[in-house]
Amino acid sequence: MLKYTLKRILIAILTLLILISAVFVMIRLLPGDPFSDPKVPAATQEKMREYYGLDEPLHKQYLTYMSNLFHGDLGYSLRTQGRTVNEIISTAFPFSIDLGVRALLLAVIVGLLLGIVAALNQNGFLDHLSIAIAVIGISIPSFIIASVLQYLLSVKLGILPVALWGDFKSTILPTFALGIGSVATIARLMRTSMLEVTGEDFIKTAKAKGLSKGEITMKHQLRNSLLPVITVMGPLVATLLTGTFVIENIFAIPGLGRHYVISIQTLDYPLILGMTIVYSVFLVLMQVVVDLVYGLVDPRIKMK
DSSP: OHHHHHHHHHHHHHHHHHHHHHHHHHHHTSSSOTTOOTTSOHHHHHHHHHHTTTTSOHHHHHHHHHHHHHTTOOOBOSSSTTOBHHHHHHHHHHHHHHHHHHHHHHHHHHHHHHHHHHHHTTTSHHHHHHHHHHHHHHHSOHHHHHHHHIIIIIIISOOSOSSOOOSHHHHHHHHHHHHHHHHHHHHHHHHHHHHHHHTSHHHHHHHHTTOOHHHHIIIIIHHHHHHHHHHHHHHHHHHHHTOOHHHHHHTTOOSHHHHHHHHHHTTOHHHHHHHHHHHHHHHHHHHHHHHHHHHHHOTTSOOO
């Protein structure tokens, strides 16, 4: 187990290095320039490029950036004067993690319950209701759901705030808009997985032993149905916890997603890289965790 864990960590570090290098090169291939502005004199633009080291050859910029990165320095934002990328991320991250945890809890709890209820009531009313919710959650984009919720519950009925992030009431709409798609995904996977497990030989054996339906469901069906759900949890958790660009912009939440969108629009190279690193670390870390959880949920999976 320890050997496998170390191996996965090394692969994760290598993956991150390759990803950071690729993004570093690709963003500099984008058309445009962070300081190109017809209202700014050419001499001033050149001074700004020189100040931030953008006049250096690409390989020197890369080596400088990686050297600073290994010391935990993500550089200065090109557009937000006097603010480091570390400072921007540390300020925005709590909002994204707060929203992400709420959406994740909603997705896991409601998604698993819907999937389990649907599987136990196959072809019944609850099953059809669960499928309908899953189809709506998967088919309709989150920004459409968010806009409809804002119009109905905020503009028309005045029940909940339209935007911003403050008290509990202001968190309900963005949490639901962000989490509903994940609810649908988990519910659909859980239902399908449980129905597949129902026909397995070990379930028939459990029934032959005279175990109750509740014991069979809790001890055999649930545990053996979780692997497909665990598989999608890696990227799902990373996405939810680091904030989504669209939802944070719609609800004016000052999280990572909002800064990410602005950094791309303004070609803020250090901020783009910093946000990418944060998301990538979460994504790679969750994939490692998922691989390790496999062995705990299903002992038949060997960690080598």
